[in-house]
Amino acid sequence: MSEMVEQERLLEELTRTALGRLILTGEIQGGHGVRTKERWRVYGSYAVVVVTRGRGRYQDSLGVDRKLGAGDVIFVFPDLPHRYGPPPSQSWDELYVTFDGPIFDLWRHEGLLNPAQPVCSGGELGLDWGRRLQALLGSHGPQASPQERLAFLHHFLELLAEPLLRETQEKSPTHDDWLARACVRLETQLEESLSLELVAQEVGLGYETFRKRFQQAKGVSPARYRMQCRIALAQQLLRFSPQRTNQQVAESLGFADAFHFSRRFTELVGETPRAFRRRGQQKVPSVESTEGT
Numbered sequence: 001m002s003e004m005v006e007q008e009r010l011l012e013e014l015t016r017t018a019l020g021r022l023i024l025t026g027e028i029q030g031g032h033g034v035r036t037k038e039r040w041r042v043y044g045s046y047a048v049v050v051v052t053r054g055r056g057r058y059q060d061s062l063g064v065d066r067k068l069g070a071g072d073v074i075f076v077f078p079d080l081p082h083r084y085g086p087p088p089s090q091s092w093d094e095l096y097v098t099f100d101g102p103i104f105d106l107w108r109h110e111g112l113l114n115p116a117q118p119v120c121s122g123g124e125l126g127l128d129w130g131r132r133l134q135a136l137l138g139s140h141g142p143q144a145s146p147q148e149r150l151a152f153l154h155h156f157l158e159l160l161a162e163p164l165l166r167e168t169q170e171k172s173p174t175h176d177d178w179l180a181r182a183c184v185r186l187e188t189q190l191e192e193s194l195s196l197e198l199v200a201q202e203v204g205l206g207y208e209t210f211r212k213r214f215q216q217a218k219g220v221s222p223a224r225y226r227m228q229c230r231i232a233l234a235q236q237l238l239r240f241s242p243q244r245t246n247q248q249v250a251e252s253l254g255f256a257d258a259f260h261f262s263r264r265f266t267e268l269v270g271e272t273p274r275a276f277r278r279r280g281q282q283k284v285p286s287v288e289s290t291e292g293t
Contacts, residue, residue, distance in 0.1 A: 031091060058119050234253055234261070
């Protein structure tokens, strides 16, 4: 991620699944951030960077200009020109992870990963978050099974959501915290069955209250919202991995079989997966306000 002075590279191609992959992770001690001959650096994938020592600044082509300190978390977006690092005469330490894939594109589409908010203030909370991220990264072996890789990705997603949600809540103190937490829960682990009663319990609401308030806030029921997220992710898989069969996509998203997947896809998108794949449709639809359970 940065010009390297001392670097301990942890792992390359940490995990790969149909939903996303972690490409590279490492630590840099005594680094200088992003230094290029040009004004900006453009990176080809997502990345998260935790400043573990020192101070500096983040700037990008959207006009964001933020001071940085130990514990702050930087999110790098594909094709967003940016730069960051300590003052010229100083250095800092950082932990970074680069990643890409349909699940992260979906998060960006739904606004959880937001290029307008590339820095999350951390302090001691951020330093603790960085230590937990480092522990998670160190727990994953290169010979992991497909099930273990998928479980690892889910743990990474849950951890990644923490600073994003905290920053959103701090900037919008009147926003309902329960709704943001519920959306993250419904948008992750899309290939697994999920008890909506458990989600309601986790956000501190009774199920009927949760269902009604969610419907009022998002325009769809929690179950419908989750299904829309699954189908939106299926569209990403069909776009970027057209060689995958309907059965493979169905299995990666937890559908019973290709028939049930195709039926729900057609219901929400208005065409079959085969037709969608053939047309090479580019747009991933947003979660629209529709009736359903």
